[in-house]
Amino acid sequence: MDGEAILEYTDLSQxxxxxxxxxxxxxxxxxxxxxxxxxxxxxxxxxxxxxxxxQDAGTYRVARRTDxxxxxxxxxxxxxKQFLHPAVVSLWEATRTDGEMTIRTTxxxxxxxxxxxxxxxxxxxxxxxDRVLYQGAYPDPVYAAVRESLFIVAVNCAHAGGTCFCVxxxxxxxxxxxxxxxxTEVQGEGAHYFVVEVGSERGGEIFRQVPHRxxxxxxxxxxxxxxxxxxxxxxRTLDTDDLRDMLYRNLEHPRWEEIExxxxxxxxxTLVCPTCFCTTVNDVTDLSGQHAxxxxxxxxxxxxxxxxxxxxxxxxxxxSRYRQWMTHKLASWIDQxxxxxxxxxGRCVTWCPVGIDITEEVxxxxxxxxxxxxxx
Amino acid sequence: MIERTxxxxxxxxxxxxxxxxxxxxxxxxLKPTDxxxxxxxxxxxxxxxxxxxxxxxxxxxxxxxxxxxxLTHTTRAVGAVSRALCDLKEGAVVxxxxxxGSHWPVAEAMGKDVVIAAGGLGLAPLRxxxxxxxxxxxxxxxxxxxxxARTVEDILFRRELxxxxxxxxxxxxxxxxxxxxAWRGSVGVVTRFVARAAFNPEQVVAMVCGPEVMMRYTAxxxxxxxVVDDAIYLSMERNMKCAVGLxxxxxxxxxxxxxxxxxxxxxxxxxxxxxxxx
Ligand SMILES: Cc1cc2nc3c(=O)[nH]c(=O)nc-3n(C[C@H](O)[C@H](O)[C@H](O)COP(=O)(O)OP(=O)(O)OC[C@H]3O[C@@H](n4cnc5c(N)ncnc54)[C@H](O)[C@@H]3O)c2cc1C
Ligand code: SF4
Ligand code: SF4
Ligand code: FES
Numbered sequence: 001m002d003g004e005a006i007l008e009y010t011d012l013s014q015x016x017x018x019x020x021x022x023x024x025x026x027x028x029x030x031x032x033x034x035x036x037x038x039x040x041x042x043x044x045x046x047x048x049x050x051x052x053x054x055q056d057a058g059t060y061r062v063a064r065r066t067d068x069x070x071x072x073x074x075x076x077x078x079x080x081k082q083f084l085h086p087a088v089v090s091l092w093e094a095t096r097t098d099g100e101m102t103i104r105t106t107x108x109x110x111x112x113x114x115x116x117x118x119x120x121x122x123x124x125x126x127x128x129x130d131r132v133l134y135q136g137a138y139p140d141p142v143y144a145a146v147r148e149s150l151f152i153v154a155v156n157c158a159h160a161g162g163t164c165f166c167v168x169x170x171x172x173x174x175x176x177x178x179x180x181x182x183x184t185e186v187q188g189e190g191a192h193y194f195v196v197e198v199g200s201e202r203g204g205e206i207f208r209q210v211p212h213r214x215x216x217x218x219x220x221x222x223x224x225x226x227x228x229x230x231x232x233x234x235x236r237t238l239d240t241d242d243l244r245d246m247l248y249r250n251l252e253h254p255r256w257e258e259i260e261x262x263x264x265x266x267x268x269x270t271l272v273c274p275t276c277f278c279t280t281v282n283d284v285t286d287l288s289g290q291h292a293x294x295x296x297x298x299x300x301x302x303x304x305x306x307x308x309x310x311x312x313x314x315x316x317x318x319x320s321r322y323r324q325w326m327t328h329k330l331a332s333w334i335d336q337x338x339x340x341x342x343x344x345x346g347r348c349v350t351w352c353p354v355g356i357d358i359t360e361e362v363x364x365x366x367x368x369x370x371x372x373x374x375x376x
Numbered sequence: 377m378i379e380r381t382x383x384x385x386x387x388x389x390x391x392x393x394x395x396x397x398x399x400x401x402x403x404x405x406l407k408p409t410d411x412x413x414x415x416x417x418x419x420x421x422x423x424x425x426x427x428x429x430x431x432x433x434x435x436x437x438x439x440x441x442x443x444x445x446x447l448t449h450t451t452r453a454v455g456a457v458s459r460a461l462c463d464l465k466e467g468a469v470v471x472x473x474x475x476x477g478s479h480w481p482v483a484e485a486m487g488k489d490v491v492i493a494a495g496g497l498g499l500a501p502l503r504x505x506x507x508x509x510x511x512x513x514x515x516x517x518x519x520x521x522x523x524x525a526r527t528v529e530d531i532l533f534r535r536e537l538x539x540x541x542x543x544x545x546x547x548x549x550x551x552x553x554x555x556x557x558a559w560r561g562s563v564g565v566v567t568r569f570v571a572r573a574a575f576n577p578e579q580v581v582a583m584v585c586g587p588e589v590m591m592r593y594t595a596x597x598x599x600x601x602x603v604v605d606d607a608i609y610l611s612m613e614r615n616m617k618c619a620v621g622l623x624x625x626x627x628x629x630x631x632x633x634x635x636x637x638x639x640x641x642x643x644x645x646x647x648x649x650x651x652x653x654x
Contacts, residue, residue, distance in 0.1 A: 101409075133622060281432070283432065285428070336630060
């Protein structure tokens with residue numbers, strides 16, 4: 001298919017049925033317990049049509065819109081990592097008989113997901129996790145199994161959140177690659193449609209089965225306007241100039257102690273972050289002692305156990321844990337994986353119970369670049 | 377779908393022999409249960425050892441890399457997994473993943489003097505290097521082994537150390553932190569032997585392993601003697617859950633100790649070590 005196409009608002013459910021017909025479990029935004037989260041969606045009625053979210057440091061609230069926008073909000077507390085890199089997963093099972101041990105990979109559930117409504121920051125977060133869990137010397141088998149069958153329908157944001165800073169991170173708001181299909185929602189003067197861009201052969205094959213027509217120049221221009229306007233509405237900004245080296249030379253900056261006085265070391269920021277990948281494992285046995293299993297769970301660099309070695313935690317202080325987290329996101333990640341570990345989604349800012357804002361903390365350090373704390 | 381080997385799955389090994397070295401430390405020899413050779417490894421690398429149903433921990437290989445028939449590990453019982461490992465008897469089965477990580481610069485040290493400095497259990501991963509050097513002794517210049525233990529009872533591989541000391545081509549210094557009157561050897565920290573050891577500071581490679589403070593002081597002492605920081609190597613220890621760069625636990629600022637280390641040239645980690653809580 002050449003050029004952009006128009007999918008009418010009323011035909012969005014057709015796209016859902018075609019995806020279901022291809023055997024995909026469709027994951028989309030849905031309203032639950034006062035937040036817009038990712039879950040299985042069956043029909044258009046499952047989407048938070050006519051809702052938006054209001055976000056700021058430490059606060060999140062869902063509100064009614066005055067229109068019927070399907071995607072009129074930004075990202076919530078969930079990210080796609082819960083599907084690709086589950087919070088709890090069994091890695092293998094072992095049995096012991098007569099002093100012999102047999103270990104087998106736990107069979108994967110074999111889910112085939114279509115993510116419908118993936119924002120540009122989410123696509124960049126996926127690309128970041130790909131580098132960490134999929135493209136290294138030892139690809140993670142759990143991640144690989146889900147990743148390889150993934151179908152992605154991106155959505156260009158029509159509204160920026162109060163804690164968003166994707167423009168600063170170069171990760172949005174316009175989804176430019178990494179999708180099978182992308183949608184831009186346009187409303188006005190009685191019209192309500194999506195301008196669709198096809199990003200892959202598979203995307204084209206699926207879209208051909210959904211009712212659509214070619215977009216005219218006005219419609220394409222309307223979609224471009226939506227994206228351009230959003231870029232100017234970012235709730236936050238982060239100056240990335242010289243960021244890595246600036247942080248590396250400020251590992252002993254007094255700001256870390258000042259943050260320590262506010263940070264609860266609760267790990268919320270790591271749980272909501274779409275790129276945080278750290279895990280721990282638990283080895284367990286059944287009552288007979290002959291069957292064992294290794295279970296992997298998300299972990300957080302904010303816990304004391306995380307850096308425990310015989311004799312104590314390497315990072316005993318909260319200041320060193322926050323420093324580890326932030327400098328990993330914005331500095332060491334670049335050395336490790338050739339890209340920053342932050343995509344500017346703003347989740348850590350919104351979901352921090354005390355409203356610690358990564359962009360503010362960086363600003364605070366930059367302001368007194370080179371200052372030294374009295375602490376060792 | 378693409379066939380891949382699962383990096384989380386341990387191989388099954390039998391304990392062929394296990395013995396107590398010092399009160400809390402055991403050496404065990406292992407063989408794959410299917411009779412294969414052990415994977416090739418280099419001195420300084422480590423394996424993840426799994427005790428059935430209990431857990432998995434990183435342990436350095438303390439054996440000789442030229443011996444392909446047997447895998448040797450020396451472990452101190454300090455917590456749940458290491459204690460369970462040390463309690464295992466001959467014939468018991470152990471899971472092994474590895475070898476992982478970087479190794480001692482034994483090849484780079486050829487034609488040069490060598491200083492090996494170990495503190496406590498740090499002698500275990502360095503034993504592999506010493507054995508390798510001894511096996512090709514003529515290829516190296518002067519070789520010194522400096523070893524410090526807490527007490528006389530804590531001296532690891534005592535018989536082997538005596539064997540090395542008896543050779544004319546190895547200078548061996550052993551010291552303890554605390555000793556009673558019966559000990560006729562040195563008392564004090566291992567770092568003070570650095571200045572006494574015979575080596576050409578411009579033609580030497582130093583390999584250091586022990587508690588982090590010991591490594592820092594030893595490296596500083598070597599620098600004082602004129603050794604440049606990229607000729608000094610040390611082996612870092614961090615919490616490890618995967619050993620393959622996936623779990624994030626072993627991070628040391630930009631490094632993953634499991635894949636970029638554990639052996640690092642000192643100049644790469646020097647400024648980080650000075651900061652603490654990294
Ligand atoms: C590269 C490397 C090589 C090592 N080589 C040896 C060796 O040759 N011989 C030896 O006796 N020990 C070695 N250790 C240390 C050994 O891994 C720990 O003593 C062991 O993990 C303690 O586990 P535990 O369950 O017995 O103790 P606990 O105190 O119950 O530990 C709980 C958990 O914390 C973590 N942990 C605790 N201490 C350490 C530690 N020092 N390093 C890393 N993780 C730790 C482990 O994940 C462990 O499962 C090495 C560590 C590393 C990183
Ligand atoms: S660090 Fe914060 S803003 Fe950056 S990707 Fe993670 S949650 Fe989003
Ligand atoms: S920064 Fe906020 S969310 Fe993160 S650990 Fe500290 S208090 Fe919790
Ligand atoms: S031990 Fe898991 S990343 Fe290094």
